[in-house]
Amino acid sequence: MAITEILPGIHYVGVNDRTTTRFEALWSLPMGVSYNAYLVAGEKIALIDTVEESFGSRLEANIREAIGEREIDYLVVNHMEPDHSSSIAALRRIYPDIEIVGNAKTLQMIEGFYGIAGGTVEVKEGDTLDLGGKTLSFHMIPMVHWPETMVTWCAGDRTLFSGDAFGTFGALDGGITDSQVETDRYWDEMRRYYACIVGKYGGPVQKALQKVRTLPVGTICSTHGPVWQRQIAKVLDIYDRLSRYEGEPGVVVAYASMYGNTEQMAERIARELASREVGPIRVYNLSYADPSVVLRDVFRFDTLIVGGPTYNGNLFPPVAELLDRIAARGIPRRRFGWFGSFCWAGASVRLLAEFAQKMKWEPLCDPVEMKQGYSHEMCDPCATLAEAVAGCRCGK
Numbered sequence: 001m002a003i004t005e006i007l008p009g010i011h012y013v014g015v016n017d018r019t020t021t022r023f024e025a026l027w028s029l030p031m032g033v034s035y036n037a038y039l040v041a042g043e044k045i046a047l048i049d050t051v052e053e054s055f056g057s058r059l060e061a062n063i064r065e066a067i068g069e070r071e072i073d074y075l076v077v078n079h080m081e082p083d084h085s086s087s088i089a090a091l092r093r094i095y096p097d098i099e100i101v102g103n104a105k106t107l108q109m110i111e112g113f114y115g116i117a118g119g120t121v122e123v124k125e126g127d128t129l130d131l132g133g134k135t136l137s138f139h140m141i142p143m144v145h146w147p148e149t150m151v152t153w154c155a156g157d158r159t160l161f162s163g164d165a166f167g168t169f170g171a172l173d174g175g176i177t178d179s180q181v182e183t184d185r186y187w188d189e190m191r192r193y194y195a196c197i198v199g200k201y202g203g204p205v206q207k208a209l210q211k212v213r214t215l216p217v218g219t220i221c222s223t224h225g226p227v228w229q230r231q232i233a234k235v236l237d238i239y240d241r242l243s244r245y246e247g248e249p250g251v252v253v254a255y256a257s258m259y260g261n262t263e264q265m266a267e268r269i270a271r272e273l274a275s276r277e278v279g280p281i282r283v284y285n286l287s288y289a290d291p292s293v294v295l296r297d298v299f300r301f302d303t304l305i306v307g308g309p310t311y312n313g314n315l316f317p318p319v320a321e322l323l324d325r326i327a328a329r330g331i332p333r334r335r336f337g338w339f340g341s342f343c344w345a346g347a348s349v350r351l352l353a354e355f356a357q358k359m360k361w362e363p364l365c366d367p368v369e370m371k372q373g374y375s376h377e378m379c380d381p382c383a384t385l386a387e388a389v390a391g392c393r394c395g396k
């Protein structure tokens with residue numbers, strides 16, 4: 001059996017993208033990304049999802065390698081985001097009789113994006129499609145992370161085609177299933193993918209998880225990253241924890257600084273945290289750090305300390321951008337401390353306090369504010385902030 005036949009009659013026909021530098025024109029891709037598509041072959045054949053348009057010819061080649069000149073009877077569209085749907089029109093040209101299976105919202109989007117209206121099969125929650133020897137059923141998971149998203153369940157093979165749910169950044173280095181790849185490389189990429197792409201939709205992800213837990217899942221075929229078989233419990237746990245916005249113990253110190261004074265406060269706070277054995281500690285200079293990595297760790301850890309100088313009566317832009325990203329994802333709770341600097345009329349500390357209030361986050365302690373240059377006098381206030389973090393750790 002070819003390595004691409006992940007289970008008898010279920011073929012991986014996806015592709016790797018190691019050239020796109022920014023996913024959604026926003027998020028970095030240091031390990032690339034895969035666009036996964038699958039063939040389910042009974043007496044009839046269904047293709048589940050497609051790939052990004054520029055990789056369409058590779059998808060076709062992979063399909064031909066798996067099933068030769070046999071026709072594909074159905075294209076199941078779990079998710080309409082163009083990295084999975086933009087080869088639909090090309091596929092229809094290659095396989096003119098292919099019937100496109102989707103829910104009402106999906107079919108409306110297919111017409112809107114690709115002008116395809118006929119040759120479709122509309123499905124609702126729980127509907128089934130008999131391929132002869134394999135039966136697919138369809139289950140809606142709206143807003144994970146678009147409104148039309150659904151998953152496809154193949155009960156006979158205990159296999160869930162989950163769309164973007166349980167996906168991760170990171171191309172597939174030869175292997176396809178989690179026993180064929182080095183899984184440790186993917187966990188941080190999975191958190192980064194979740195935080196950047198799905199992070200706003202914790203509630204819908206929780207509902208999807210409830211549905212998935214009723215199924216005896218043996219294989220998860222998502223649209224990005226490895227096929228999960230051995231590590232399903234860990235994957236569900238990561239998605240569960242992140243979608244409950246449950247941080248694990250750890251501190252992110254995120255700051256920006258034009259001339260190094262606020263930076264010295266950040267360094268001091270981190271040193272004081274470490275000397276109290278608080279950890280892990282991740283320190284990011286927001287002018288240079290990859291925003292997706294910072295966001296990943298804000299999702300991952302339970303404590304966030306943010307600092308920046310006052311800039312034209314406002315927050316320094318890289319700090320404001322981080323706060324915008326956090327607010328857009330509605331993270332409901334973090335233990336929050338903040339610090340800032342100014343020269344003649346401070347605003348950054350006040351605006352960080354307003355942010356905490358807007359997010360309904362509990363402040364850890366009074367903020368640390370510095371006028372003009374950093375000096376040894378700032379050590380005590382920075383230590384007090386670190387002490388507040390350490391104090392919470394001990395349950396004080």
Ligand SMILES: Cc1cc2nc3c(=O)[nH]c(=O)nc-3n(C[C@H](O)[C@H](O)[C@H](O)COP(=O)(O)O)c2cc1C
Pocket residue numbers: 256257258259260261262263309310311312313314341342343344345346347371372373
């Ligand atoms: C372009 C610019 C705008 C600034 N705007 C303000 C301001 O509106 N109010 C203020 O009190 N200080 C302002 N400052 C001063 C800085 O906030 C202050 O020097 C701070 O300590 C700089 O911190 P840093 O060394 O970490 O960059 C401004 C500085 C610059 C360069």
